[in-house]
Amino acid sequence: MQVSGRHGLLSGLDKAWVAAWLCLSLALAWGQVAEHGMKYNRLLITNAMVVEGSGIPASGPWDIVLEGNRIIDIQRAKELGAHRGNAAARIDAKGKYVLPGFINMHGHLQDSRARIKMPFQYQYNLWLACGITTIRDVGSDKAKAVIERKNSEADLYPAPRIYLYMWFPGGLTQKEIAESIRELKQLGADGVKFHQLDRATFQMAAREATLQGLKIAHHVGVKDANAWDDIAEKTTTIEHWYGVPDAALTQVQSFPPEFNHSDELHRFRYAGRLWREANPDKLRDVLQAMAEANVAWDPTFSIYEACRDLQRAVSQPWFDEYLHPALEKFFTPNPTYHGSFFWGWTTTDEVYWRENYQIWMKAVRDFAAMGGIVTTGEDAGFIYRMHGFGFLRELELHEEAGFRPLEVITHATHNSAVVLGQGEQLGRIKRGFLADLVIVNGNPLENLRILFPPVKTRFLNAAREVGGVEWTIKNGIPYHAPTLLAEVREMVVKARQDHASTGKTEAK
Numbered sequence: 001m002q003v004s005g006r007h008g009l010l011s012g013l014d015k016a017w018v019a020a021w022l023c024l025s026l027a028l029a030w031g032q033v034a035e036h037g038m039k040y041n042r043l044l045i046t047n048a049m050v051v052e053g054s055g056i057p058a059s060g061p062w063d064i065v066l067e068g069n070r071i072i073d074i075q076r077a078k079e080l081g082a083h084r085g086n087a088a089a090r091i092d093a094k095g096k097y098v099l100p101g102f103i104n105m106h107g108h109l110q111d112s113r114a115r116i117k118m119p120f121q122y123q124y125n126l127w128l129a130c131g132i133t134t135i136r137d138v139g140s141d142k143a144k145a146v147i148e149r150k151n152s153e154a155d156l157y158p159a160p161r162i163y164l165y166m167w168f169p170g171g172l173t174q175k176e177i178a179e180s181i182r183e184l185k186q187l188g189a190d191g192v193k194f195h196q197l198d199r200a201t202f203q204m205a206a207r208e209a210t211l212q213g214l215k216i217a218h219h220v221g222v223k224d225a226n227a228w229d230d231i232a233e234k235t236t237t238i239e240h241w242y243g244v245p246d247a248a249l250t251q252v253q254s255f256p257p258e259f260n261h262s263d264e265l266h267r268f269r270y271a272g273r274l275w276r277e278a279n280p281d282k283l284r285d286v287l288q289a290m291a292e293a294n295v296a297w298d299p300t301f302s303i304y305e306a307c308r309d310l311q312r313a314v315s316q317p318w319f320d321e322y323l324h325p326a327l328e329k330f331f332t333p334n335p336t337y338h339g340s341f342f343w344g345w346t347t348t349d350e351v352y353w354r355e356n357y358q359i360w361m362k363a364v365r366d367f368a369a370m371g372g373i374v375t376t377g378e379d380a381g382f383i384y385r386m387h388g389f390g391f392l393r394e395l396e397l398h399e400e401a402g403f404r405p406l407e408v409i410t411h412a413t414h415n416s417a418v419v420l421g422q423g424e425q426l427g428r429i430k431r432g433f434l435a436d437l438v439i440v441n442g443n444p445l446e447n448l449r450i451l452f453p454p455v456k457t458r459f460l461n462a463a464r465e466v467g468g469v470e471w472t473i474k475n476g477i478p479y480h481a482p483t484l485l486a487e488v489r490e491m492v493v494k495a496r497q498d499h500a501s502t503g504k505t506e507a508k
């Protein structure tokens with residue numbers, strides 16, 4: 001109900017003056033309301049419910065003081081007299097939850113898909129708008145990635161922190177293997193990404209990487225190497241899941257005689273029938289040994305979801321406004337695009353994949369119960385997965401795997417930071433830690449789905465108007481998520497026009 005000023009003590013005009021005066025005095029006392037992309041000496045977040053990141057329960061309300069790019073103080077709300085007085089800007093987090101910035105452990109910097117240009121900024125905005133403040137790049141154009149990492153460190157434009165686990169080429173001789181690893185080190189790699197190597201190559205490359213102080217992300221192939229080799233060489237993370245059930249087989253997987261591993265449709269179809277062949281006792285031994293050897297697991301549940309539910313994957317509500325034409329083309333079934341194998345995908349394939357997920361998810365849960373470290377990765381840009389949205393879906397699937405929302409947040413923050421070797425300054429809301437934070441409209445522990453950007457759909461218009469990330473703070477700089485998303489929508493409209501009219505966005 002609206003009450004006219006005439007009936008109150010103050011006229012409308014008086015009220016406006018009082019309101020203006022109050023705002024001015026608050027601004028003087030607490031600093032201005034924060035602005036998107038501005039760097040402040042001191043930024044104050046007030047009245048925040050805090051999920052700290054390491055698995056301890058939410059608590060609050062707290063006031064959090066950021067100075068430069070660090071968290072310098074966390075105090076009970078309203079006990080911060082001195083700090084409140086000299087903050088340059090503030091964000092009122094009343095009714096909101098504040099979490100450590102999310103870490104996406106499986107990203108790829110891509111500035112084109114299907115020979116169509118797609119700006120890095122498109123990915124960065126989506127990642128930040130979904131709360132991701134750090135990505136681990138596991139394979140992209142090395143020279144470009146080094147520049148992007150440097151620019152992100154300098155905050156030249158909105159972008160998450162970038163760790164580079166550079167792609168290691170296959171098919172090398174013994175001498176070339178060591179040279180190649182040293183070359184990656186010289187280029188500035190934080191780690192290496194191994195992809196479907198034979199055992200001998202993997203062993204040599206892993207030992208050289210360890211000598212060079214490089215961490216290892218391993219996408220194991222259907223080769224002679226499996227998780228036992230990762231255990232022996234102390235791989236940092238096993239990506240996806242290949243190599244784990246393989247290490248628990250009692251014989252070669254049962255493939256039909258016409259199976260061709262080079263055919264992606266065959267490969268993904270029979271990948272969906274692999275977990276069922278793992279021997280439960282052997283599997284337990286492998287998981288236990290992985291946990292003891294400190295081999296972490298980055299399962300990337302979300303990237304395979306189309307295999308168990310193609311209809312869901314192709315009809316995601318955010319495609320309408322956010323799908324870049326480069327991704328749209330790449331996602332259209334085509335044997336030359338990795339992961340775009342969905343011609344002739346059958347109900348039977350989905351049924352097998354659902355069972356595959358159940359065994360896989362239980363294995364990840366058992367691994368965690370044995371003390372293994374589980375992280376969260378996305379792998380967007382493939383198989384109908386969009387940046388940011390894919391990561392948030394990953395969080396939901398960790399809950400489906402049996403983890404509590406508080407544990408899921410830990411996978412996405414503290415666990416991933418520890419695996420990156422950054423556990424002492426990233427992934428928690430703690431004094432002295434880097435100021436990477438997500439401010440969420442609502443309580444994600446009640447419903448992880450509220451982390452998704454609000455998107456209008458035919459049936460959920462009103463319901464989806466609430467929630468979403470409000471601010472993502474990276475390196476102390478607040479980015480307003482709705483503003484980042486509006487920019488993405490503009491990019492997409494323009495890219496669609498360009499692509500439709502002239503084809504001038506075709507990459508060379």
Ligand SMILES: [Zn+2]
Nearest residue numbers: 106108138379
């Ligand atoms: Zn990948």
